[in-house]
Amino acid sequence: MTTAEEIIAHLRSLRNQRNIDGMRRFGIAPTGEQLGIAAPVLRAIAREHRRDHELALALWSSGIHEARGLATLVEDPRQVTRGQAERWVRDCDNWAATDALAFLLDRTPFAEEKAHAWSTRKAEFVKRAAFSIMAGMAVHRKELPDSVFLGFLPVIARESTDERNFVRKAVNWALRQIGKRNARLLGAAIAQGVKIQRLDSRAARWIAADALRELRSRR
Structure with missing residues (x-):
C-alpha cells in the first residue's frame, strides 16, 4: 500500500x-x-x-x-465530517485550494448548510468557499430541486457588495452557474442580476454586468 x-x-x-x-x-x-x-x-x-x-x-x-x-x-465525500470541513476551510489561503475544497464539499450531505453558513463569515477564503460550493452544486448535484438554488440567490445578492476580489469573483461564478442549470433558474438568476445591478456598489455592478452578459446570451 x-x-x-x-x-x-x-x-x-x-x-x-x-x-x-x-x-x-x-x-x-x-x-x-x-x-x-x-x-x-x-x-x-x-x-x-x-x-x-x-x-x-x-x-x-x-x-x-x-x-x-x-x-x-x-x-470520500461520504466520510467528511462537519468538523473536518471547518478545519480544512480555515487552512485555505488561496483561491485554488479553496475551490478544490469546495468541489469536494459540494458533494457532502451538508453542502447547502455550509454554503449558507460560510457566506456570512468574514475570512476572505471561507466566504469564497461558500459561493464556490454553490457554483459546484449547480454543476454537480443534478438531483437537487430548484428550491435549493432559488434559496441561494438572495444570499448572492446580499453578499454582492463585498469588494474583495476573490469573494466577488466567486459570487459572480455562483450566480452564473445557477442560471445555467435550467430555464427556470436562468430566469430567476437574470432577475436577481438586475436587482444586484441597481445596488450602490462597484462590486455588485461588476458581478451583475458580467453575469447578465453571459446569462442573457443563453436565452
Missing part, C-alpha cells in the same frame, strides 16, 4: 519552479510549501487512490499546497 509519505516524496520529486512562478502570477501563492505541479498530474495520481479517507487526512495535514489539492481528489 502506498503511504502518504511515499506520495509526498513523489510530489516533491516533481517540483517545478517555473510552474510555481506562473501560479503565483495568477494569485496562487500559499504560505506553505508549493511544488508547482499541474492539475492533470495530480488528477492522474488521484486515480490510483480514490475514496481513501485516511490518506486524504494525511496529505492535507502535510501543509503542502499540491498535497492538499490531491487530498480533495482522493477524499
Whole structure:
C-alpha cells in the first residue's frame, strides 16, 4: 500500500519552479510549501487512490499546497465530517485550494448548510468557499430541486457588495452557474442580476454586468 509519505516524496520529486512562478502570477501563492505541479498530474495520481479517507487526512495535514489539492481528489465525500470541513476551510489561503475544497464539499450531505453558513463569515477564503460550493452544486448535484438554488440567490445578492476580489469573483461564478442549470433558474438568476445591478456598489455592478452578459446570451 502506498503511504502518504511515499506520495509526498513523489510530489516533491516533481517540483517545478517555473510552474510555481506562473501560479503565483495568477494569485496562487500559499504560505506553505508549493511544488508547482499541474492539475492533470495530480488528477492522474488521484486515480490510483480514490475514496481513501485516511490518506486524504494525511496529505492535507502535510501543509503542502499540491498535497492538499490531491487530498480533495482522493477524499470520500461520504466520510467528511462537519468538523473536518471547518478545519480544512480555515487552512485555505488561496483561491485554488479553496475551490478544490469546495468541489469536494459540494458533494457532502451538508453542502447547502455550509454554503449558507460560510457566506456570512468574514475570512476572505471561507466566504469564497461558500459561493464556490454553490457554483459546484449547480454543476454537480443534478438531483437537487430548484428550491435549493432559488434559496441561494438572495444570499448572492446580499453578499454582492463585498469588494474583495476573490469573494466577488466567486459570487459572480455562483450566480452564473445557477442560471445555467435550467430555464427556470436562468430566469430567476437574470432577475436577481438586475436587482444586484441597481445596488450602490462597484462590486455588485461588476458581478451583475458580467453575469447578465453571459446569462442573457443563453436565452
